[in-house]
Structure formats: structure tokens, C-alpha cells
Amino acid sequence: MTAPDDTPPSDLPVPPLPTPGARWALFLDVDGTLLDFHDDPAAVAVSPDLLALLQRLHAALDGALSLVSGRALTDLDRLFGPPWAMAGLHGLQLRHADGSCREHPLDTSAHAQLRQRAETLLGALDGIELEDKGIAIALHCRRSPERFEAMRDAATALADAMPGYELQAGNLVMEIKPAGMDKGRAVRELLQQPPFAGRQPIYLGDDLTDEHAFDTVARAGGCGIRVGHRRPTAAQFTLPSPAAVQHWLLRVHRALMQGATPHDTRAHGDPAERS
Numbered sequence: 696m697t698a699p700d701d702t703p704p705s706d707l708p709v710p711p712l713p714t715p716g717a718r719w720a721l722f723l724d725v726d727g728t729l730l731d732f733h734d735d736p737a738a739v740a741v742s743p744d745l746l747a748l749l750q751r752l753h754a755a756l757d758g759a760l761s762l763v764s765g766r767a768l769t770d771l772d773r774l775f776g777p778p779w780a781m782a783g784l785h786g787l788q789l790r791h792a793d794g795s796c797r798e799h800p801l802d803t804s805a806h807a808q809l810r811q812r813a814e815t816l817l818g819a820l821d822g823i824e825l826e827d828k829g830i831a832i833a834l835h836c837r838r839s840p841e842r843f844e845a846m847r848d849a850a851t852a853l854a855d856a857m858p859g860y861e862l863q864a865g866n867l868v869m870e871i872k873p874a875g876m877d878k879g880r881a882v883r884e885l886l887q888q889p890p891f892a893g894r895q896p897i898y899l900g901d902d903l904t905d906e907h908a909f910d911t912v913a914r915a916g917g918c919g920i921r922v923g924h925r926r927p928t929a930a931q932f933t934l935p936s937p938a939a940v941q942h943w944l945l946r947v948h949r950a951l952m953q954g955a956t957p958h959d960t961r962a963h964g965d966p967a968e969r970s
């Protein structure tokens with residue numbers, strides 16, 4: 696696991712809490728925001744405390760909470776469980792709160808070609824790992840970060856050679872995915888449907904891929920919260936680490952419950968108050 700840097704970033708203020716009557720919609724990136732980084736993408740786990748907190752928040756927000764991730768929906772469901780609204784694969788897969796889904800169609804032959812080219816490329820590059828996400832492919836170098844530039848150059852050439860695909864850079868990862876979708880568009884789509892429509896969107900994310908969504912929420916009257924120290928950013932607020940995110944989310948839940956009716960309070964409770 697990568698040790699989190701808990702030094703408070705000094706370039707942006709810490710985010711506020713919801714005021715009484717505020718109608719927030721929460722959009723949460725996963726890796727680097729809710730979860731600390733791990734060398735192996737398949738080895739991350741969601742603690743029972745975090746899961747319980749997300750469930751309470753989901754209820755307190757009347758379902759207006761969505762994960763927005765580069766991971767596939769099947770992976771998000773395996774990690775988190777509840778079939779909430781979610782955007783997977785940077786929005787190439789999207790599930791609304793009512794359970795309806797849309798997914799970018801899989802071009803089997805193009806994907807096979809992409810995978811084969813990526814494997815050939817990996818044969819010439821030590822220390823790079825391939826993650827096949829069904830529609831997209833990610834190349835990871837967390838175990839050999841010094842290989843990042845070589846990996847980036849090779850991934851750029853690979854994406855250029857694949858019509859209809861584009862490159863998405865992330866934290867020690869280069870992804871090659873079908874073009875035309877990003878997290879900002881996915882959040883825009885979610886905001887058009889209940890229970891998100893009409894609420895103030897708050898987006899938490901740590902990576903370059905989250906910048907698209909920071910732009911979207913700012914345009915929709917909400918705000919972005921950058922996790923960590925990456926700059927530049929379109930976010931207005933910052934928190935240093937996933938641990939700080941979890942602590943802030945706990946306080947958000949408390950603030951929401953203080954503004955709730957007695958009936959709501961009995962229904963949702965607050966695990967932090969009980970522990």
C-alpha cells in the first residue's frame with residue numbers, strides 16, 4: 696500500500712459542510728479518494744466502516760449518491776455491493792438510481808486487437824501490468840514507477856494506432872478506452888435524472904480523470920473537492936487523503952441528520968454517534 700500523505704494541502708480551503716436545508720448530491724471517485732492506493736488493483740478492499748457510512752449517506756441523501764470510477768461496474772459491485780447509481784469505466788457504463796443501465800457497445804474485434812497490441816508492447820517493457828476491463832485496457836506501473844514515461848509513450852502510440860479509441864492518463868496508469876466519454880459527461884447525465892436532478896452536485900476526486908467532473912459540477916452550481924496535492928485543478932476545495940475524506944463524510948452525515956426531521960433521524964441513524 697502507498698502511504699497516504701496527510702499534510703493538509705495549502706493551495707485550497709477545506710470543504711464546508713451542508714447547511715440546514717441544503718440538497719446535496721454526492722459524487723465519489725473510488726481509487727485515491729475513498730480507497731488508498733494498492734500495488735495490485737484487484738487487492739483493494741472496502742472496510743465495513745466505510746461501507747456503513749456510505750449506506751447512511753445514501754439514505755440521508757435520498758439516494759443522491761453515486762460512485763464515479765474508472766473501474767468497471769462489476770468491479771464496483773464486487774467491492775461495494777449495493778446497486779446504487781454508478782458510473783463505471785469513466786462513464787462508458789452508467790447505472791441510474793432506478794436501476795436502468797446503459798453501456799458503450801463492445802466491439803469484440805477492435806478490443807481483441809487492442810489487447811493483442813498491448814500484450815506485444817508489454818513484452819518489450821519490464822514492470823508494466825495489463826488490466827483488461829472488457830471494453831478498455833489499463834497499463835499500470837505502480838510497482839515500477841520509474842517506467843512511467845516509457846509506458847506513457849508506448850500507450851500514446853498504441854492509442855494513436857486504434858481508431859475510435861483515446862488515451863486517459865491517471866495515477867501511474869495509462870488507459871486506452873473508446874473515445875467520447877468522460878466522468879464529466881457521466882455526472883451531467885446522472886444530474887438529469889432523479890434523485891440527482893435539482894440538487895447541488897459535490898464531486899470528490901484525486902486524479903486527472905476527475906477534472907472533467909470538477910468542471911461539470913462547477914457549471915451546475917456545485918463544487919469540486921480535490922483529494923491530495925495534484926495541481927493544477929478546477930476544484931475549489933481540498934482534502935489530503937482518503938482517511939480525511941472518510942472523516943469529512945462522517946461530518947457531512949452528521950450535518951445532514953441535524954437538518955433532518957425526527958422520523959428521518961430514526962430511519963437513518965449515525966454510526967459515528969453510536970460507536
Ligand SMILES: O=P(O)(O)OC[C@H]1O[C@H](O[C@H]2O[C@H](CO)[C@@H](O)[C@H](O)[C@H]2O)[C@H](O)[C@@H](O)[C@@H]1O
Nearest residue numbers: 725726732733734736764765766837866867868
Ligand atoms: O476512477 P477511479 O475510481 O479512481 O479508478 C481509476 C483506476 O483505479 C485503479 O487503478 C488505480 O488504483 C489501483 C489500486 O489502488 C492502483 O494499483 C493503480 O496504480 C491506480 O492507477 C483501477 O485499477 C483502474 O482500472 C481505474 O481506472
